[in-house]
Amino acid sequence: MTPQLSGNYRRVSPSDIRLGEPLPYAVYDASGMLLLKAGFVINTERQRDVLVENGSYVSIDSAQPKPARPNLPTATVTEEHNSFEMFDLLKVRLKRTFDLYKSGGLTDDFVPRIEGIALTIQEACTHDTDSALANLHLDYDSSYAVIHHLQAAMLCELIGKKLGVPDDSRLPLIKAGLTHDIALLDIQDILDRQTTPLMPLQRERINAHPGDSEAILAKLGVHEKTWLDAVRHHHERLDGSGYPDHSLGPAISLPTRVLAIADIYSAMVRDRPYRKAMVSTEAMRKLMHEQGEQTDSRLIGMMIKEIGVFPPGAIVRLANGEVAVVKKRTTNTACPQVYSFVKPNGMPMLTPQSRDTTQESCRIEGMVPFSNHRASVVVLRGLWNH
Known part of the structure; x- marks a missing residue:
């Protein structure tokens, strides 16, 4: 048997979860393992039902009723x-x-x-x-x-x-x-x-x-x-x-x-x-x-x-000699949105810079093994993990 939650927790009920709105509190399983962070948005009834049926919990303190906020920031989705x-x-x-x-x-x-x-x-x-x-x-x-x-x-x-x-x-x-x-x-x-x-x-x-x-x-x-x-x-x-x-x-x-x-x-x-x-x-x-x-x-x-030919997270070399990471796919799979993080001379950039790969100078020439740039992982993750 897995360890059970102790302290002030109660089971999640359907009324605790509003579809399309950020969760106002974190949700845990019966062993105390974090399932969903506060702010995560549940869009489907199926996911809400699974959370309720399989036993999910919230802290009683964090789940206390709060003043109504009519304009919840649903854009966070x-x-x-x-x-x-x-x-x-x-x-x-x-x-x-x-x-x-x-x-x-x-x-x-x-x-x-x-x-x-x-x-x-x-x-x-x-x-x-x-x-x-x-x-x-x-x-x-x-x-x-x-x-x-x-x-x-x-x-x-x-x-x-x-x-x-x-x-x-x-x-x-x-x-x-x-x-x-x-x-x-x-x-x-x-x-x-x-x-x-x-x-x-x-x-x-x-x-x-x-x-x-x-x-x-x-x-x-x-x-x-x-x-x-x-x-x-x-x-x-x-x-x-x-x-x-x-x-x-x-x-x-x-x-x-x-x-x-x-x-x-x-x-x-x-x-x-x-x-x-x-x-x-x-x-x-x-x-x-x-x-x-x-x-x-x-x-x-x-x-x-x-x-995509160059998936998000892939490390690529540009025609100008810079090394970049793919941020987003575009309709043109050969020209994704990228951010350069290494200069042509091999020195790291203090801040990654957006580059337009549809421009000849920033055309993607090929991919680079991630292992060559593992030291930059914190900087790269910062592009997504704000």
Whole structure:
């Protein structure tokens, strides 16, 4: 059992949450884990209902009635830092969930926890997709397991939305993205440090992890077919070369195909012990050229169009010699909004400067590995995290 809240807290009721208005107080789960910061905006009845049904709490002191404010600042829904900060919180929540699972401290509350994270991913992406994408592309300090699962889940949300799948129908796939490698969590820290070839037992664990993850999730109370099917088959390939069931094209469902692509891309753009992270353009090219026949090339093209050739958070070199970070996508995927933070002579700028990449002097010439500029991460995060 997880620890319970102590002190002056009460359960959230439906009347505490007004759709489309900033929360006047922070919301916690039964273990005292922060779920939503004050000021976060809930737009859907579904997310409000999940918070109420699964047991969310507020401090009695902070939830005392306050004088009415007829003109609440609902414009905060579109402020960029909301979604950026929300993904920082999601990292903490997912890590806490994984830690509790590994210690045996989760029973009935595993599914509600994952569902709450999935719903928050939907909300954050609805508010500001650029900030959500940037947050994960700029993070090379959080654990691989946390970032990989969050990034895969977010890509599932974005591709699913692009396909026109309704909000509720996208949730099982987002939850699959958050949990698809759960059977490897107990050895992930070892794999993250290992530079030698895999031992036979490790190879067996990796080959078995899709089916093992499905079984673990079923024991934790997962019953949704889409969630379980996507987890079991996310390493299947259209030509039958995948595992564990060697399924062929038509037998691989659309949600599973989406998760397979999200999983591959997310793994490519993260540092691994045996190789450096690929820049996103290289990962996309490799996906299209080397995985196009094994995965779904239509979905790969859809993902590239959705996140951009140069995704938010990507580090790029400009024609004038400056190094910049991508801030926002534009209708022209080759010309996003960027901010330069390194001068042509290699010296850092005191304050990042906006550059127009449609101008020849500021044209993007290519991408630069983030690892070359990790010392600038605080400055870069400041562009979103006001």
